[in-house]
Amino acid sequence: MATAIKPETVKARQPTIPATEPRPHPQRRPLGPLKTVHVFWLAGMSCDGCTVSVAGATNPGIEGLLLGTVPTMPKVLLHHTVLSVEYGEEFIQPMKDAWEGKLEDPYVIVIEGSIADERIAARTGGYFSAMGSQVTEGADESSPVPTATWISRLAPGAAATIAIGTCATWGGIPSAAGNPTGSMSLMDFLGKEYRSAFGLPVINIPGCAPQGDNFTETVFAVLLFLQGLGPLPSFDELGRPSWLFTESVHAGCTRAGYYEEGIFAKNYGDPECLIEIGCWGPVVNCNIVKRGAINHMGGCMDVGGICIGCTMPGFPDKFSPFYKEPPGGIISTTMSRGVGMVIRRARRLSNRHVGTEVRWDKLKAVPSGWGNVRTATLSLKFVELFYKKWQFWGAKEPGRPKGTEKKFWGGDRPGTKNDYLDDSSTIEDTRDRH
Ligand code: SF4
Numbered sequence: 264m265a266t267a268i269k270p271e272t273v274k275a276r277q278p279t280i281p282a283t284e285p286r287p288h289p290q291r292r293p294l295g296p297l298k299t300v301h302v303f304w305l306a307g308m309s310c311d312g313c314t315v316s317v318a319g320a321t322n323p324g325i326e327g328l329l330l331g332t333v334p335t336m337p338k339v340l341l342h343h344t345v346l347s348v349e350y351g352e353e354f355i356q357p358m359k360d361a362w363e364g365k366l367e368d369p370y371v372i373v374i375e376g377s378i379a380d381e382r383i384a385a386r387t388g389g390y391f392s393a394m395g396s397q398v399t400e401g402a403d404e405s406s407p408v409p410t411a412t413w414i415s416r417l418a419p420g421a422a423a424t425i426a427i428g429t430c431a432t433w434g435g436i437p438s439a440a441g442n443p444t445g446s447m448s449l450m451d452f453l454g455k456e457y458r459s460a461f462g463l464p465v466i467n468i469p470g471c472a473p474q475g476d477n478f479t480e481t482v483f484a485v486l487l488f489l490q491g492l493g494p495l496p497s498f499d500e501l502g503r504p505s506w507l508f509t510e511s512v513h514a515g516c517t518r519a520g521y522y523e524e525g526i527f528a529k530n531y532g533d534p535e536c537l538i539e540i541g542c543w544g545p546v547v548n549c550n551i552v553k554r555g556a557i558n559h560m561g562g563c564m565d566v567g568g569i570c571i572g573c574t575m576p577g578f579p580d581k582f583s584p585f586y587k588e589p590p591g592g593i594i595s596t597t598m599s600r601g602v603g604m605v606i607r608r609a610r611r612l613s614n615r616h617v618g619t620e621v622r623w624d625k626l627k628a629v630p631s632g633w634g635n636v637r638t639a640t641l642s643l644k645f646v647e648l649f650y651k652k653w654q655f656w657g658a659k660e661p662g663r664p665k666g667t668e669k670k671f672w673g674g675d676r677p678g679t680k681n682d683y684l685d686d687s688s689t690i691e692d693t694r695d696r697h
């Protein structure tokens with residue numbers, strides 16, 4: 264379902280910005296065309312896995328976005344703790360400029376990692392995650408600026424605010440039960456009323472780590488919108504790109520055929536459906552087996568892994584303990600075993616029926632040098648009889664009309680014999696005659 268966008272007052276939550284600091288300058292601008300866009304990549308409670316994923320994106324790759332070579336796209340100036348060559352004050356200055364409204368071009372912020380409740384760390388004079396440092400009023404020395412503070416400063420003026428990875432989108436592992444940091448998602452941090460300077464709520468691209476292409480494709484679609492060249496992409500009620508996260512993993516899984524026929528893996532490394540050894544795919548929204556992890560390669564089930572629900576808001580607590588069959592799986596596998604037993608046998612018969620040439624059927628032999636191929640059993644003949652009748656019910660069977668074959672196929676020419684239609688022929692007979 265597409266989300267209705269209406270510009271509203273931004274209410275960034277904690278931590279509050281001291282009155283002595285400059286206020287954010289929301290850049291409310293008309294849509295495009297844009298020549299250049301700054302992207303500030305802010306890292307909270309993260310492992311940098313999202314950065315690694317995005318570096319491997321191919322459709323489009325970040326090189327194209329950074330070089331400005333992707334048609335219709337503005338050039339992206341990326342400010343990233345790992346990828347930028349600037350450091351220290353030179354790295355922080357553009358962030359300050361953006362905060363103070365001095366940046367000439369619009370900017371987007373991307374948050375990787377969850378946002379810690381810095382008030383907890385501040386009680387003991389510390390911090391959980393920070394970028395740069397500053398001397399605060401009344402202090403002799405500079406102290407780190409928490410990432411949470413940078414988000415509060417930059418989110419109101421950002422053209423778009425994007426949470427990448429499950430830590431930023433839903434809190435993820437740093438916010439799991441028992442965590443000491445009070446970590447939360449960007450949505451929780453900014454609140455329901457948040458809108459970017461261009462009127463967008465937080466855009467969420469979950470995954471631990473997410474597919475790089477899911478990110479670059481969404482950024483591409485949003486930039487097209489900001490350029491005034493495309494419609495607002497469709498997002499679901501949780502701000503996920505709906506064309507990427509509507510379907511379940513199961514719907515695109517390469518093992519779903521086994522599930523349907525009631526055949527399940529007992530051990531890791533088995534080729535069948537993994538549900539009985541802990542896969543949550545049927546109830547998880549994720550496109551990794553359709554798209555692949557990087558450059559259309561890999562993806563959890565494709566490489567033997569179960570789905571642990573890493574794209575979902577309930578991850579990880581609602582999916583633990585990992586590697587144990589989900590409770591709902593017991594019901595569905597029992598049912599699919601029952602149905603699958605019948606379907607499987609019927610399909611095997613059908614498979615044998617369509618697995619022989621029409622000519623072999625007539626000659627009742629298969630000229631394979633690889634091994635002996637069994638000719639039709641009584642049960643197969645029985646199935647074929649009904650199968651064929653059903654298949655061509657109300658339709659035209661391929662070939663000549665019945666009774667006219669000889670007229671068209673040399674059988675009525677003087678001195679010729681139609682080997683193919685003579686049931687008494689053998690493979691040897693036909694070979695000899697050619
Ligand atoms: S392995 Fe998981 S996602 Fe794939 S078919 Fe089985 S239950 Fe579905």
Ligand code: SF4
Nearest residue numbers: 549563570571573574
């Ligand atoms: S298949 Fe499951 S574990 Fe794998 S990326 Fe998707 S949600 Fe995460």
